[in-house]
Amino acid sequence: MIITNTKRSCPSCKVILSHAGGTLPFLITRMSTVSKESVATVRIYGKTSEGIVEDFRSFYFDLALSSSEAVLKLVLDVITHDHILYGSDFPYASTDKSTGFKQILNNFPLDQELRDKIYFQNAHKLFAKAE
Template sequence: MKKYPGIKFILAHAGGFVPYIAYRILLTVLNEKNKAQQAWTLIDQKHQVPEHLAVLKQFYYDIALSASPAALPSLLEVADPDHITYGSDFPFAPPAVVGFLNGRFEEYRMHSSLRAAIDRGNAEALFPRLKA
């Protein structure tokens, strides 16, 4: 990310397992010596953890096949809300699967401005030339 700051990476499917292993990623960026102690210190001081995981907020994420009650909250915990876009995985996923997960997304309780941003606004900001 530092070497190529102009590249905007989009991690498909809510980043896959990235939100799930965010704290393992944290451990890899800490010094070799006393990693466990450093991690617990950061976790105990919750306001410091996002600073160390800021690199994850630089990525963009789509929600293709990932709007489940387990995946979406994990993504929202790790990602910058302005970096989450809608995705369906159509035509690769069967229409019934896309429809089912779209239904889960519609049922997920979130502020209407966040839903509008994920549905369209964030993608328009990422790809301004495609804005209608």
């Protein structure tokens, strides 16, 4: 969606990537660093590394089963905070798994304003636009 400009062609389409975007947050930071200032990046992908990161940041990322300390540090470092959403993976994950990841998230040091954004405010804003 980033490389083919699908995301830019459909800017009103909001995409939520589950499980903190999987490997995308790691890969996008690696790709943008490796390809920075590269003429080949523009030739191959049709956009600069900054354009790739800009498109990446247009996605929303839920934290379903993805609240380990390492993942949360990366997510909070590379994803716009108003694009991070709480996710439980209900009903697909068992209750004990969802509860375990929720406890990890509850214990992760976040200021209350950011915690509220992640737990409900960001989703409320996202879905309020859909009404």
